[in-house]
Amino acid sequence: MQTTANQPRFAVVGHPNKGKSSIVAALAQNDAVEISSRSGTTTRAEAFTVSVADAQYDLIDTPGFQRPTKALAWLQANAATADLRRAAIQRFVDSEDCAAQFPDEVALLRPIIEGAAILYVVDGSRPYNPDYEAEMEILRWTGQPSMALINPIESEDYVEVWQQALGQFFKVVRLFNPLLADRLRRDEILEAFAIIAPQWRANIDRVRLAYSEQEQARLRDAAALLDTTLQALCHYRCLAAANSKQEAEAAQDSLSARYFDEVREVEEATHRRLKELFDYHHLDSQTEALPLDGDLFDTEKWIAWGLDRRQLSFAAGLAGAGTGAAIDAAMAGSSLFLGALSGGLLAGASTWLAANSIATFSLNNTPLGGYEARFGPSKNANFPYVIAGRFFALLDTLRNRTHAQRGTAVVPTIDLKTRLEALENAEKRRVSKYFASLSAQENPEEGMAILLPLIVTDTRV
Ligand SMILES: Nc1nc2c(ncn2[C@@H]2O[C@H](COP(=O)(O)OP(=O)(O)OP(=O)(O)O)[C@@H](O)[C@H]2O)c(=O)[nH]1
Ligand SMILES: [Mg+2]
Incomplete structure (x- = not known):
């Protein structure tokens, strides 16, 4: 399958067990994506190419952050100023030592540092907690286009709280329940992809059109x-x-x-x-x-x-x-x-x-x-x-x-x-x-x- 620099690529990242793989499966219409109630189900980054007619984009499923606070501490020790942060992430991903200490963080950051945009997933039925800030901070350091998806796994109880917190780190925040077959929502997410990564707009518009033709x-x-x-x-x-x-x-x-x-x-x-x-x-x-x-x-x-x-x-x-x-x-x-x-x-x-x-x-x-x-x-x-x-x-x-x-x-x-x-x-x-x-x-x-x-x-x- 041909992958070009112009082909949109989105890495779906977040805490373990928050529905990252579910979001990949729903968007990619792929029932082979591994999903389970067990935390830590996804252990390596895996790219799924979504092909709808002749339009394509990649969704990359990733393992959840396991040690974000320690990983951030490593990064902070390796980048004194903001201009050095992206390079620090690159070193983190390339370091054998980090691969041993932080295998999940390395696996999820690699596709991002290689050019994928970020879809950060949280659970809108659980309260916000500052532990997530280390994750969001690390993602911000990559400098890649990003958006947040709130997955209301059990309820929408904390959606508003999350919106406020996420809004400070992400320009675009959307609600998406991967278990609901809501085609309008999917289209909205694709539109949001084009907003965060305008260089992919033409390709993403082709995908949206292909989805509606596919349904017919x-x-x-x-x-x-x-x-x-x-x-x-x-x-x-x-x-x-x-x-x-x-x-x-x-x-x-x-x-x-x-x-x-x-x-x-x-x-x-x-x-x-x-x-x-x-x-x-x-x-x-x-x-x-x-x-x-x-x-x-x-x-x-x-x-x-x-x-x-x-x-x-x-x-x-x-x-x-x-x-x-x-x-x-x-x-x-x-x-x-x-x-x-x-x-x-x-x-x-x-x-x-x-x-x-x-x-x-x-x-x-x-x-x-x-x-x-x-x-x-x-x-x-x-x-x-x-x-x-x-x-x-x-x-x-x-x-x-x-x-x-x-x-x-x-x-x-x-x-x-x-x-x-x-x-x-x-x-x-x-x-x-x-x-x-x-x-x-x-x-x-x-x-x-x-x-x-x-x-x-x-x-x-
Ligand atoms: N009820 C409900 N369950 C969900 C929803 N999204 C995910 N789940 C369930 O939550 C569990 C975890 O989903 P996954 O998609 O495997 O989560 P993940 O973030 O990929 O998990 P790891 O790979 O372990 O990090 C599974 O049992 C899903 O069926 C949702 O919107 N509603
Ligand atoms: Mg998973």
């Missing part, structure tokens, strides 16, 4: 991925050739097991691909298992698929209607199914209800005199909604997360209805028609464009 590209790619997945899954079937009818019938169980396994695998591969699209390469996520082999009117399973109880009750109401019982009008008003009905998805409730299993077994004669056993494809009208709902749940989880969060992402079930209702009427109709044609085993075109409005709906609170 990701959403388009996600829409295309969902379209491909729905087309694949709605047409999915498993076939087995047999010489006799008995042999074909005997294949039913293994064929259906294979069908459900493979459908699950396709979905898992899609979810992995979606994570990669958002630069999550190490993230485990936990989505309710797709309970494919059961009856679609099993309450718990509907809920697992992201449809709530009221929607379910309405489905049950419709089932009653099919056999002459009344539809509960109150339920009707609140249901996803009503949208589907009014959107012209269903010719009649019976079409919807006839398909109460995902896919069925069938057996055909082949032209050569043998038999073909077949499981699938799914003609179930609910199936594309279920697959799409689960995809949106993961998408929202990824968009609400930052790369600083560690641990398994628990993907909640989502309210698909709210997402559908946010669409314009014409968009709703196009989505309903698209899903219906998938279940009717057609190959709807322009799925990506049809799905995009559903994808971009930002369900974040």
Whole structure:
């Protein structure tokens, strides 16, 4: 990777365990950065090149200050006047003796003396204390452009106090919580980078522009991925050739097991691909298992698929209607199914209800005199909604997360209805028609464009 003098470089420094690595991970969108609650996790300086399209900058994660007061005393003994301070820092970094005595300070100062700008990180939930002054003083001696970031780890209780103290050492002080996926804040931080290091302004502006284009590209790619997945899954079937009818019938169980396994695998591969699209390469996520082999009117399973109880009750109401019982009008008003009905998805409730299993077994004669056993494809009208709902749940989880969060992402079930209702009427109709044609085993075109409005709906609170 090409690194030029003109490429912005920022060293993230501060006390141990104040979220330096978390800030690097969030800004760099890199879930491989090592983060832990253990103090002293980062033991050496490591540069992460952030590449967004053709724009780049470097973030350097560093170990925390361990002995700032003693290090400052060494520096003071080596620089009698202000004009000698930068040279003293250089000697400090070059000295073998200092490397042995102050390995962390040497590691964090080296990239700075080599030209990186400084991002000094403090915790806004802990009180200010003058111990930090040795750190800030050392950083000031480097003469490099600098700004401070207040990370409100547990609260914002001491943010104001910190602002006052930091304001005396840093021209720019910003609040940044690396665990919140706040894109505006990230942009604000980048803008602040350009203020402290105007020589990098053109490059930083390119990065900012690339970030916003990247977001749009990701959403388009996600829409295309969902379209491909729905087309694949709605047409999915498993076939087995047999010489006799008995042999074909005997294949039913293994064929259906294979069908459900493979459908699950396709979905898992899609979810992995979606994570990669958002630069999550190490993230485990936990989505309710797709309970494919059961009856679609099993309450718990509907809920697992992201449809709530009221929607379910309405489905049950419709089932009653099919056999002459009344539809509960109150339920009707609140249901996803009503949208589907009014959107012209269903010719009649019976079409919807006839398909109460995902896919069925069938057996055909082949032209050569043998038999073909077949499981699938799914003609179930609910199936594309279920697959799409689960995809949106993961998408929202990824968009609400930052790369600083560690641990398994628990993907909640989502309210698909709210997402559908946010669409314009014409968009709703196009989505309903698209899903219906998938279940009717057609190959709807322009799925990506049809799905995009559903994808971009930002369900974040
Ligand atoms: N709740 C919360 N936790 C945070 C935040 N920022 C960091 N943490 C947690 O604080 C701990 C330390 O974060 P790191 O990013 O590893 O801190 P560091 O400054 O790099 O630590 P060292 O490398 O040990 O110096 C981790 O458990 C993080 O998950 C935050 O904004 N909110
Ligand atoms: Mg760290």
